[in-house]
Amino acid sequence: MDKASENNKHVYWNPYFGGFLLGLLIIFTFYMTGRGLGASGAMKSSVVTLVDKVSHEHTVNNGYYSKFVQGDESPMNTWLVFESLGVLAGAFISGSLSGRIGFRVQHSPKITSRRRLVFALTGGVLFGLGAQIARGCTSGAALSGMAVLSTGGFITMLAIFGTAYLFAYFFRKNWI
């Protein structure tokens, strides 16, 4: 890699520009589909599909999985799964253009990769659990909710960021 692109690795868009485009995208999404964006939904569909593959009987009898399995249609055949495939591709294109592609574990120099991975796993489990309880994550509940002034969206947003600030002190060694 030449020096110019090496130096550009950390050059990101102006956050207000990125936010403005994201706002336009949310408007476009509502204009087209009547709904907002999402992310955790695709992971939920993946879990439902995996469990359904192992035991269809179990998914039908479970109060939660059974909401997402209907007839012969695959639980993967949902809008959010296709959207998330797009997200993967879009992020890959952006990363390629800026030379940010590569297998690595990103962490503060003060901690080990192993510690970073343990915390990443724990954080993921908690986020996955919380997103099911609140019926959506930062994208689906908070951001898309706020775009239509949903009370639940605002409550979820305040709860996510409020709690994260409250607990930031305990996790500081991982980041600063």
Add this chain to the structure above:
Amino acid sequence: MGPLIPNGILTDEWNIIIAVLIGLAFGFILEASGFSSSRKLAGVFYGYDFAVLKVFFTAAVVSVIGLYYMDYLGWIEMGMLYVHPTYVWAAIIGGAIMGVGFVAGGFCPGTSLCAVAIGKLDAWIYVFGIMIGVFVFSEAYNVFEGLYNGSFLGNITLVDSFDIPASWIIFGVTVIALAAFFVSDIVRKRIKKVFY
């Protein structure tokens, strides 16, 4: 007159194509804004990088102003848009659990997908964790069911909750966002820089 697909102006087959295209733009915008880096994302909680706050609130303000303007101009019917339902305690407790997950893992689901796409192995593990979280919730659904379905207030908006006009709420949200941007720049100048 929007929304186009629910109103039958575009056929259902377009839904999937549009889903992929919207996803492409979503992923590109998040990655280009630096949201594939957990250390950049976590900066918002320690005051060394406020990109999350700026991108998130700019997007929220732009989208809510835009949608209400389009409704005013008759281009879109606000009543047909999906309003995220309000289950008060589920939103608070679910949100709180997500908050701890955010500061522990450094991603949220959307940003973790972007990081997965550019090869961050910690994001791969994080997504695996999300799937475990979903699995735990589903298997223990009996335990969570009361919380999940309780304190339901309907698909309400802040207009219903506070009984004041949407224009005033949007104005208030915009002022809060601008104040937050202003304060965040002051805070960042006082905090020790973190290089990542």
